[in-house]
Amino acid sequence: DGGITQSPKYLFRKEGQNVTLSCEQNLNHDAMYWYRQDPGQGLRLIYYSQIVNDFQKGDIAEGYSVSREKKESFPLTVTSAQKNPTAFYLCASSRGSASEKLFFGSGTQLSVL
Amino acid sequence: GIQVEQSPPDLILQEGANSTLRCNFSDSVNNLQWFHQNPWGQLINLFYIPSGTKQNGRLSATTVATERYSLLYISSSQTTDSGVYFCAVDPYNTDKLIFGTGTRLQVFP
Numbered sequence: 001d002g003g004i005t006q007s008p009k010y011l012f013r014k015e016g017q018n019v020t021l022s023c024e025q026n027l028n029h030d031a032m033y034w035y036r037q038d039p040g041q042g043l044r045l046i047y048y049s050q051i052v053n054d055f056q057k058g059d060i061a062e063g064y065s066v067s068r069e070k071k072e073s074f075p076l077t078v079t080s081a082q083k084n085p086t087a088f089y090l091c092a093s094s095r096g097s098a099s100e101k102l103f104f105g106s107g108t109q110l111s112v113l
Numbered sequence: 114g115i116q117v118e119q120s121p122p123d124l125i126l127q128e129g130a131n132s133t134l135r136c137n138f139s140d141s142v143n144n145l146q147w148f149h150q151n152p153w154g155q156l157i158n159l160f161y162i163p164s165g166t167k168q169n170g171r172l173s174a175t176t177v178a179t180e181r182y183s184l185l186y187i188s189s190s191q192t193t194d195s196g197v198y199f200c201a202v203d204p205y206n207t208d209k210l211i212f213g214t215g216t217r218l219q220v221f222p
Contacts (some may be wrong), residue, residue: 045210
């Protein structure tokens with residue numbers, strides 16, 4: 001079945017630690033996105049990539065980093081510079097751009113120990 | 114930047130009732146999408162609707178791009194319709210999808 005797989009489902013971070021969230025898609029989509037959702041809030045764009053080896057900052061990129069070495073994969077690293085990382089992180093993909101239909105993974109809940 | 118506002122913020126219905134959710138946006142957009150987030154956090158794309166009307170079962174959506182709003186209709190609501198409904202727009206010249214504030218729907222038996 002085609003889809004977007006995020007792992008792990010739950011992740012705990014110690015202070016000063018970097019953690020990486022995985023996102024893999026087998027939809028053959030060119031564009032991939034990372035969103036952050038705080039409790040009771042909407043989604044805010046962290047980073048997005050429209051092609052391999054290229055990515056752009058979204059609205060809240062500080063404290064995060066990404067890579068896009070393969071079309072299928074778009075991992076997100078939450079660095080120690082992100083002082084308030086507790087949130088629900090959602091990965092999404094679309095065929096070409098934000099003008100195309102967007103599909104989401106099931107999310108990763110990140111909490112700070 | 115563009116503002117995307119949804120109303121009402123919260124809605125409580127009894128099973129079988131109908132409802133209308135609204136999405137207003139402050140500038141011209143390339144497209145508009147509606148999503149349902151279930152209580153476990155999964156977001157499902159309901160409609161890709163830059164203009165006009167579409168129907169999918171008990172759900173239908175209408176976007177009037179010239180007046181900068183979209184409506185999502187839910188008929189004969191079921192408890193499984195509970196969750197949060199988001200609209201999202203792609204403003205011209207940004208290539209980013211901007212999400213609205215959401216409408217939280219609770220359907221009771």
